[in-house]
Amino acid sequence: MSKHHDELVEKSPRQSASGESGFSRRGFLRTTGATTSAIGTTALLTEDEAIAAQGAGMGPGAVPITLNINGKDQKLTVEPRVTLLDACRNNLDLTGAKRVCDRGTCGACTMIMNGKVVYACTVLAIDAQGKKIQTIEGLAAEGKYHPISQAFVNQDAQQCGYCTPGFVMASKGFLDRNxxxxxxxxxKGLGGNLCRCGTYMGVRKAVLEASKVMKGGKNA
Amino acid sequence: MPNYSWPPMSTRAVMGKSPKRQDGLEKASGRAKYNSDLNKPGMLFTALLHSPYAHARVRSIDTSAAEKLQGVTAVRVMAAAGAEVNWQSQEVAVVAATSEAVARDAVRLIKVDWEVLPHMVKEDDLGKVGNRAKPAGEQVTGDPDKAFKEADVVLDGSYGMPVLTHCCLEPHGQVVEWKGDVVNFWPSTQTVSNVGGDLAKNLELPATQVKVHQDHVGGGFGSKFAADRWGIEGARLSKASGGRPVKVFLDRAAELNIAGNRPSAYAKIKIAAKKDGTITAWDSVSWATGGMGGGGMPPIPYVYTNIPNKRLNHTAVATNGGPLRAWRAPNHPQASYLTCSALEDLAAKLGMDPMVLFAKNVQYAAEARRETYLYQLKKAAELSEWSKLWHRRGDSGSGPVKRGLGIGICTWQGAGHASNCKATIHSDGSVEVELGSQDLGTGTRTIIGQVAAETLGLPLEAVKVKIGDNSYPVSGSSGGSTTVGGVSSSTRIATVNVLEKLFEKVAPSLNSTADKLEARGGKIQVKGDATKSLTWAAACKKLGVQSISDNGTNDQRNPRGLNTAGVAGIQVADVSVDVETGVVKMNRMVAVQDCGLIVNPKLAESQVLGACIMSVCGALMEERVMDAMTGRVLNPEMEFYKLAGIADIGNIVVHMDIREENDKRGIVGLGEPPTVGGVAAIANAVANAIGVRVPSVPLTPDRVLAALEEKRS
Known part of the structure; x- marks a missing residue:
């Protein structure tokens, strides 16, 4: 019994679609996208974005987008298939949100979008345009710490810490409503986040501590 | 010869206290940079092509289309024509490109002509594994045949535990840059001092040319010691791409499929005993897999190693699955589960309280631990309200929700790994300690700082701890629960040594000699005469323009009493099981942990809490599910590779056995021992609740209901 591996991959809709419609789409973007990619203000990968915009890869090419993150408009150029999480991590160096399950299960990528907690790994960057996005980097000014972060430290609610930013953001979204x-x-409220080191006992205490501190009006 | 001994418990000012973890705010604010967070200028992304088959041979591989794709800078073949792959998801090729998306597209363009070969991925039934069985020789102690013939009662039980995966939240991987003759390596590793050597060997470079740096690591649990095949290829991709940095971090499916797993353990166990519960003989037929290498025998009978008559038969089963890696207390959770399940079943058969049976047979445990186990059983009974809540097996009332209690037991070695520390005092009074170590989230950074501060009579904030770089003195890998023992001992010795040098410098100005000085409360003073003192800053000023430094080594052959091996632990689980739905709910876990000298009680307790939670995952949820037909892992993602959530764990009560007599043993190590007994305790509690043994974990509703059905029929 033998099989060509490419039998498996040639059925991929993305690839066949790119063969038919990708060309003209990329041709269009070559004229519009290449210029905008140079505008990228804080974007890290302008050179690579330029390559992407010229039609590298097999999906529809990169497009210029604007994301409102932590109160600031950020211009970047990404392919439509790029998630909000990857755009933040790879293009804007906002790496507090982690890519762990990449399937909307573990909550390590939690952000707040228009006041609602979201898994940034299941939101496309292009769909996040026009929305107010808050990442953990936007919780406190440089040199300062949000009372939720502080409570996580006080209660030793972290070990390796890779799930922690997601937990902190989920706690923020939860406490805003409760x-x-x-x-x-x-x-119940923190049931959408997973930790492998086993820090839940601390997390329970940290969220309760933060709720008390924040009510005290010291910080919100 | 300076006195390196730990200061007496009663005089400690920084050690034994629980300052908050030093990198806590950095992590909890999202500002900590893990190596998977790095965005280096010009950095390339990668994607791996994995084998779709569990066993196959590459007839030919064609990467030309991938290489031509715009944005691709290099392609490396990892399974060339003629190569055999032995598990699904094994690496076949890896692509570097300007974006992740392009790298993934390129992987899809690689053409492989496969010759598919027969596979075998299931080992739960030893009778069906055919020539994949690799039996080890039989081991016999005493006269088991005679003992079984003369026994008052014989227990006959079957138990099984599947392969688990580490599921580190930060996947395995690295950013690597091979520029000229230097390789910069930013891995996710448990061994900062040693991983560079592994990479260098594979790249045929001198180890001196590999620079390793890591500030944080997002979980390892025993699986992150190697440079890894993808790290080595990452370096080659970097070289082939003109020295641009390359990021190779596994996606979640690959993380669960190829980055290590904990071997399974299955056993048919017979125990012979007297009416009073004294065990007289043990007979086990066990088997395990952790991939093509099979799986070794867990150390059974666990803890009760000196049962006089034993027959042990073990078979390693080679399966087409990803290869095993060390997993937090390798083979001990399996051994504890197999042994404690059989002991609990024996107690049920005898109509005995298992607390009594576990205690009665403690004569078979290592002599040094017997008293500790007896103490711990008593303590665990007290904290779990055993006398009030325990009942005979199945005697749990008429309603659909049945409550039960069960015991699990552990032992571990620990002590301190080989570690070197360099301590420096600067003339401005600042202090730094450097070790090529790593903080896995256990609090290593904080603990090193506490030891140095204690020795120098300073507050914790006065010490700058520098770890995570292989230019610092060589320190051991974080494995075997030896890191705190190793780094604390080397830090103690280095800081005592450098303090001696400071004493010599300042003694004349105090009209004294170095041997009469001590460092306490931010001062250097004459022992017993606090009027003759200098503040720390004034003392360091005497150094002039010179800084002073000295080294400390934890020599494993002579740890100077600073660390020792050997701990014991008991865990008791309290569960409720709904016999209509099969759902098991955790009420409470009690962990009584023997622990030696504890540097930071809060961090130590966090280790035990985490270990108990990991046990809940293993007992109730976790299982790598293989498909016999296709040879594939069916749940290489986190939706169906289940971990416990915040509401699934019940309450956890930790009793750290911090006492003067334990403290005198020095540091022992705590990362692994509390992970050992939990699964056994939960499995036993479920048996106690529902009146029947569920023959394998995880105790999912379907398994619980099947066991109840079997009991009824």
Whole structure:
């Protein structure tokens, strides 16, 4: 029994689509995208974005987009298939949100979009345009720390720390809606995030501590 | 000869206290940069082509279309024509490109002509593994046949535990840059001092040419010691791409498929005993797999190693799955689960309280640990309200929700790995300690700082701890629960040594000699005469323009009493099982942990809490599910490779056995021992609750219901 591996991959809709429609789409972008990619302000990968915009790869080419992140408009050029998470991590060096499951299960990439908690790995960057996005980097000014982050440290609610930014953002979204939660509510509200080191006992205490501190009006 | 001994418990000012972890705010604010977060200028991304088959041979591979794709800078073939792959997802080729998307597109353009070969991926039934069985020789102690003939009662049980994967949240990988004759390596590793040597060997470079740096690591659990095949190829991709940095981090499916796993363990166990519960003989037929190398025998009978009559037969089963790697206390959770399950079943058969049976047979444990186990069983019974809540197996009332309690037991070695530390005091009073170590989230950074601060009589904030770089003195890998023992001992010795040098410098101005000085409360003073003192800053000023430094080594052959090996632990699980739905709910876990000298009680407790939670995952949820037909892993993602969430763990009660007599043993190590007994405790609690043994974990509703059905019929 033998099989060509490419039998498996040639069925990929993305590839066959690119063969038919990709050319003209890329041709279009070559004229519009290449110029805008040079505008990229804080973008890290302008040179590579330029290559992408010229039609590298097999999907529809990169497009210029604007994302409102932590109160600031950020211009970047990404392919339509790029997630909000990858755009933040790879193009804007906002790496607090982590890519762990990449399938909307673990919550390590949690951000807040228009006031709602989202898994940034399941939001396309192009769909996040026009929305107010908050990442963990936007929680506190440089040199300062948000009371939720502080509570996680006080309660030792982290070990390796890779899930922690996601937990902190999920806690923020949760406390915004439930400023005075019971422990039972915390267990439900934080159910969308996973930790491998096993820090949940600390997380429970940290969220309750943060709710008390934030009500005290010290910081929000 | 300076006195390196730990200061007495009662006089410690920084050690034994629980300052917050030093990198906590950096991590909890998202500002900590893990190596998977790096965005180096000009950095390339990669994608791997994995084998779609569990066993196959590459007839030919054509990468030309991938190489031509715009944005691709280099392609490396990892399984060339003629090569055999032995597990699904094994690496076949890797592409470097200007974006992740382009790299993935390029991988799709690689053409492989496969010759598919027969595979075998299931080992749960030893009778069906055919020539994949590699039996080890039989081991016999005493006269088991006679003992079984003379036994009052014989227990006959079957138990099984599947392959688990580490599922580190930060996947395995690295950013690597091979420029000229230097390789810069930013891995996710448990061994900063040694991983560069592994890479260098594979690249045939002198080890001196590999620079390693890592500030944080997002979980390892035993699986991150190597430079890894993809790290080595990453370096070659960098070289082939003109020295541009290359990022190679596995996607989640690859992380679960190829980055290591914990071997399974299955056993048919017979125990002979007297009516009073004294065990007289053990007979086990066990088998395990962790990929093509099979799986070794867990150390059974666990803890009760001196049972006088034993017959042990073990078979390693070669399966077409990703290869095993060390997993937090290698083979101990399996051994504890197999042994404690059989002991609990024996107690049930005898109508005995398992607390009594576990205690009665403690005569078979290592002599040094017997008293500790007896103490711990008592303590665990007290904290779990055993006398109130325990009942005979199955005697759990008439409602659909049944409550039960069960015991698990552990032992581990620990002590300190080989470690070197350099401590420096500058004339402005600042202090730094350097070690080529790593902080896995266990709090290593904080603990090193506490030891140095304690020795120098300074507050923790006064010490700058520098770890995570292979230019620092060589320190061991973080494995075997030996890091805190190793780094604390080398830091203690280095800081005592450098302090001696400072004493010599300042003694004349205090009209004293170095041997009469001590460092306490931010001062250098004459022992017993606090009126003759200098502040730390004033003392360091005496150094003039010179800084002073000295080294410390933890020599494993002579750890100077700073660390020792050997711990014991007992865990008790309290569960409720709904016999209509099969759902197991955790009420409480009690962990009584023997621990030697504890540098930071809060961080130590976090280790035990985390270990208990990991046990809940292993007992109730985790399982790598293989498909016999296709040879594929069916759940290489986190939706169906289940981990416990915040609401799944019940309450956890930790009792750290911090006592003067334990403290005198020095540091022992705690990362692994508390991960050992939890699965056994939960499995036993479920058996106690529902009145029947569920023959294998994880205790998912379908397995619980099947066991109940079997009992009824």
């Amino acid at each position: 400023p005075n939660p019971t422990e039972e509510q915390v267990l």
